Amino acid sequence: MNTDRAKECRAVEDLLVALAAGELESEHAAQLRAHLEDCARCSSAFAEVSRAETLAASLKLESPQIDRYTEFLRRLAAGESQSLTVNSEQPLEPANDAKAGVAAVIPLFGNRVAVRNGFGRGFDLSVTSRQGREWLHLSAKSLTRVAAVAGGVSLAAGISVVALLWMLFTFGKSPSTEPQNPPPVERPPMRAADDAPWIQTASTAERTLAIWREGTELQAGWMSRGQSVLSDRFQLRAPVNTPVKGNRPPLPPRAMECAVATDGKDFIVLREIEGGIYLWRIESQTVAPPILLSRKGAQPRAAWIGDRYVVVWVAPDMLSPVIEMLEVGRDGRPLQTSATLVAQTAQGGKVGLPGVTGGNGKVLVTYFVQGGALMARMFAKTDAGYAESEAVEISGGEGPHHRPIQLLPVADGFLACWDVANPEGSEIRLALLNSAGQPRNVKTLARARTPITSFDLKILADGQLTLLWSEVQLGGALTFRQPFSLDGEPADQPRNVFVADDKPSAVMFGDAEGQTLLWPNWNQDRR
C-alpha cells in the first residue's frame, strides 16, 4: 500500500461512523462508499462499525417513568445540593436563592424555613427539619413577598416553641398494646440508594421466614426445609388507622426499618411505620394483629435470648436520639412497662443502627455513634433488673454506616459483623467479643473495590463460620461465599455463587444450614 492510499484509508476510517449514521452529505457518502468497494481493509472496518452498532442497541436502558419533582424540591429546600461541585465548564451562578428572587431559606432552631415565590399560586412557606422532613407547608395567594417572609418566620418560630413543649409532655410514655397515632420520627432524607432491594431472614431448623420490600409494602414468605421456592407469601400491613405524615405517598420500608427474629419455633417481625415501632407475632402460619411497641422509635432490631425477646430501637430525644431496649415475651407482648435506656451521647451527638443478641441472662447491645465508631454495652439480668457495664468501643470511627450490624452468640462470647465503606472501597469486619462484651480482636473478612450491597454471616452445623456477601460489579452484582474459622481466619478461598444482572442486589442464606440462597428479584419467583 502506498503512502497516499494509506492516508486516504485513515481519512475514510475516521468517517466510517459518520457514514454509518447517515451524517454525511450524499455526494460525500458516495465517495466513501466507492472507496469501500475497492478497499478490503476499510470495508472490513465498516462491517465492524455496523456490528458494534447492533451490539450497542441492546445496551439501551429504560428509565422508569416517575415524577421526580417532589424529591427535587425536597433536596433544594434541605440544601443537599451544597456539596455539589460546580463544573468549571458551566458558567453557573453562586447559589443565592434570595438574590434570585425565588426563594429564601432561613435556618431556625435547627429547622429550615423556606419561603418561595411561585407555584403560580402566590407564596409557599415550608418548615423542614435538619433531616429533610417537611413538617409544615402553607401556601398564600395575597401576601406580599416581605409579608410572607416575615409572617412565615414568626409563624414558624411560634410553631417551633409549641412543638418543643409538645415533645416535652409526650416523651417517655409507657409502651401500649393498642395501635395509636404515632408522632413522626425524623429520618434521614430518602435517597435513591434507600430504595435498593433488600431481604432479611430468620431460620429455625425446619423453616425460614423471609421479609422483603415490594413497592411500599413489607412482604413475607416461608421456605420450608428441602424446598427451593418461597411459599405462602403474605403482607405485613400498617394498621388501617396509621396516619401518613405530610402530603406524600407512603414510603417504601427500608432494611434498617424492619427486622425479623425467631425463638426457634415461632417468629416476630418488627417494622417502623410513620415513627412508631410495630410488632407482628407469627405462630405457625397465623399472623397476629400488630402491636404498637413504641410510639416513637426507628431502626428496630430483635433477638431471642433464651426465655424472651429483647427489642432495641432508636428513640428521638429533645437534643439527640437515644437507644432503648424492651423485653418482649414469647407471645409478643411487652414484659416491661417502660423501655430501658441503653445509650445516649453528649448534646447534639447521634447514635443509631443498634444491634442486639444475648443468652444465659446476658444481653449485648451494640450501636454506632456519630462519626462511625461502633460501641457495645453488656446488660446482665439480676433480680432487680439489669446490671449494665460501661460502653466500650469495638471499632473507631469509619464514616457513616447504612446497614444493620449482625450479632451472633458463640460459646465464649459474641461475634459482631458489619460493613464499612470508604473512598478506597468496602470491607466487611468481624469483631470477636468475650462474654463480658469486651473486644478481643477485629478482623477484615472481605474487601471489595466497589460497594457491598448485602452480607450474611452464619455458623453452620460443623461449627464453621460462613460469610455470604454481594458487591456491585459492572452492570450487575456478584455474590461470594467464604468459610472462616470461628476466630475469623479464612478456611478456604471465596467462591462466586451468584450473579445478578440487576443491581444493587441483596442475597441472604435461605436456611439454617446455608444450603439455599434467597434474593429479591422483582420479576421472578424468589429462590
Added chain:
Amino acid sequence: MNHRRGLKSVPPAPTAVAVEEEDFELVRRFKHDGDLAAFETLFRRHQQYVAGLCLSLLRSHAEAEDAVQEVFIKAYRGLAAFEPKVTFRGWLYRITVNHCRDLIDQRLRRAEDADEDALAAIATLPKQEARLMATMTLEAALAKLKPEYRVAFILQAVEGHTIGEVADALGIGFEAAASRLRRAYQQFVKAYDAMNL
C-alpha cells in the same frame, strides 16, 4: 475535505421549534419573575430525557436517580446565566454529560481494578444463563472503554445523538468526535470478542 460542510442539514420539526420557544418563555418567566411554576414545567418536561441519559451513561439506576436531582439543582442554580443561544434541552444535555463524566471519573479512580476482577469472575461462570451472560459481557465490554471513548460511544451508539451533538457536549470538533467514535467502536468490538473467546 471539509466534513462540516458535508454534514447533513436537518431543519428542526415545527413542533420541536414550538417546544423550544415555550422553553425559552418558561426560562424567561423563571429568571425575571421568579416563577417557580415555570421551572416546575421545565423540570417535568425534561426529567425523563435527563433520567434516560444519566442511566445510559452511569449504567446504575440508583446513581442515575441521584444524578438527575443533581443535574436539575445545577440547572436551577445556573439558569440565571442561561442565554438562549442553545436550546434549553441542549443546555441540560451539556450539564448532564459533564456531571456524569465527573461521576464516571470519580468512580474509576475508586475502582480501577474492579473491572478486571469482575471479568475474571464472569469468565468462570457457567454458560447456561445465556441472556444474563450476554448482557454482562456487553456491559463488561463497555466498561473496558476508556472514559472519553465510553461517553462518546454511549451518547452516539446507545442514545442516538448525532456526532455533532457528541462533539458539542465534549467540547471537541466534528472530525475529532467522529475519529474518537471510530476508535470507541473498535475498542468495544475488540473487548467484546476477547470475552467471548
